[in-house]
Amino acid sequence: MKIGILGTRGIPNHHGGFEQFAEFFAVHAQTEGHDVFVYNSHNHPYQEKKYKDVTLIHCYDPENKIGTVGQFIYDLNCIKDARKRNFDIILQLGYTSSSVWGRFLPKKATIVTNMDGLEWKRSKYSKKVQKFLMYAEKWAIKTSDYLISDSIGIQDYIKTKYDVTSKFIAYGSSIFSPSNEKIIANYDLIPNEYFVLIARMEPENNIEMILDGFVKSNSKKTFCVVGNAETTIFGRYLKEKFSKNKNIRFIGAVYDLNFLNHLRCYCQLYFHGHSVGGTNPSLLEAMGSRALIAAHKNVFNKAILEEDAFYFKSVDEVSNLMISINKQDNLIKIENNISKIREKYNWPIINEQYLDYLIQCRNDQHN
Known part of the structure; x- marks a missing residue:
């Protein structure tokens, strides 16, 4: 054809x-x-x-x-x-x-x-x-x-x-096997000592809610925000609002899939705030990159992740997840998501x- x-x-x-x-x-x-x-x-x-x-x-x-x-x-x-x-x-x-x-x-x-x-x-x-x-x-x-x-x-x-x-x-997505911790070390990041989200800087992606939750948690970890904050009014607003919090780092838009996979793989918790739309590609990539996922609670995310993620719908719930969830205690969720990528996505x-x-x-x- x-x-x-x-x-x-x-x-x-x-x-x-x-x-x-x-x-x-x-x-x-x-x-x-x-x-x-x-x-x-x-x-x-x-x-x-x-x-x-x-x-x-x-x-x-x-x-x-x-x-x-x-x-x-x-x-x-x-x-x-x-x-x-x-x-x-x-x-x-x-x-x-x-x-x-x-x-x-x-x-x-x-x-x-x-x-x-x-x-x-x-x-x-x-x-x-x-x-x-x-x-x-x-x-x-x-x-x-x-x-x-x-x-x-x-x-x-x-x-x-x-x-x-x-x-x-x-x-679709693919299953990622980490190869080099130095890739995140170049960004002064330590495995399991940071959180991450990857999204366009739009309100329906609940970035503000997630970052408010991070601030409320008083976590000493780093929070990496991947996405272009300069091209939208909302993105610039977020960058200004959280500019005084030295643990929140806006690292801009990144399309190097190898780096993104390492970034997701070694984080303590990956936050997926998307609330509108269908199967989001960045969610499947997070599953395939062996991240432990915290997702906004909605029908689209739950249809993909099922019981193999943590869910939030408020600042308090985000904060509680950051305080209480340990990646090493939840490796079965990561393996279940890898199986979904292997068998379906x-x-x-x-x-x-x-x-x-x-x-x-x-x-x-x-x-």
Whole structure:
């Protein structure tokens, strides 16, 4: 098949979850003999025309000049280009700024959309934007031939609200084996003497709650916050609020997976505050990196972690976890999460599920 992948800033990953997935899946599908094209922002740091035999199409993206509106222009540019390519399958990753252009998608291609999380619930958006995103969700469903949900919670939501079926396929991860403690020593960190969270600096990721809990605990450990705190108002607010606490370190955005895995592996407790959306890639990576996890208590996180994590929903609960939980007493939870990655969420399985489903969608539409 000739497959076009829309909805990311591009590969190799320099941004987030969809980009990470697109990188792994595109290379897999290309290796399996399909002709794969990934749309990249013209600003992407990787400017080659090929990445591991996958064709990259760089489209004009003015987001860095005009802000969020630029995402809509970039998506439109990608869709306009896709109309010329005679794709068999278009795999759309998300719909936030693309579904408004859904009517322009190529008619001959089979359109398969990953519905992402409940975007309209994100507190970073104003009421007007949230209302628009509810329409965008509806447009995505209307202009897609087939849908993918990355969590059972999202699958149930789409079925209940729209009476439409979607295919559940989670994200993937891999199992990490630590190789060198010096990697974290370079950051003046000592194994099991620090906590960590990795997230975009957005309110719904409960970073403020977690850091308030850390302050309340009076812990002498270090708290590492990984994520770009400079690009959002909320991120700058957090950095300013906690600037006087010398044990809280904002180390910025990091995309070196080897370092991130070591960082998670050697921490005392990994905090996952995401409260909106489906299967979050950073959660699966934390599971695969042998971290002991404390997660925000919600249906999405519990569906993945089950009983193999600690849960919180308040500053006091975060503080209590930091005071009372010892990693060495809970190694069984870590091993259980490793088993989940091995049996359900590893990249080879996820890539095969996606490719099989795309082939099935194309066949069903032409039978």
